[in-house]
Amino acid sequence: MAVGIDARGDEVAVEGWIKDSGIKVEELLKTLKNIGVKTIIYTDISRDGMMRGPNIAAIEKILDFGGFSVIASGGISSIKDLEKLAKLEGHGLDGAIIGRALYDGTLDLKSVLKMFYFKKGVCQNE
Structure with missing residues (x-):
């Protein structure tokens, strides 16, 4: 299970990002850690x-x-963005969600997969 944290600055946003919750991201992280959450999707x-x-x-x-x-x-809008994120893998970053850049064609999924999955041997078939 993963828990999503949607934040504006250092505050958690709620209700479809319309409202600030009054809860700081760090405060929510403490709560989530205490109840055993292991994976965060941070937006x-x-x-x-x-x-x-x-x-x-x-x-x-x-x-x-x-x-x-x-x-x-x-x-996330470019291969450079993904390369910056990839440097954080050893520190606990497990992935990235790419949306608009794929829809707009700014990023090509096949190129991203070749660069980040096939190169590492995660996927065997190109």
């Missing part, structure tokens, strides 16, 4: 669909919190 909603790159600093902060594997979401 910086100010970047989602904006093609401005992921919020690396916020992702690193969650990884530094410790105890979670993280799936990054929001803003």
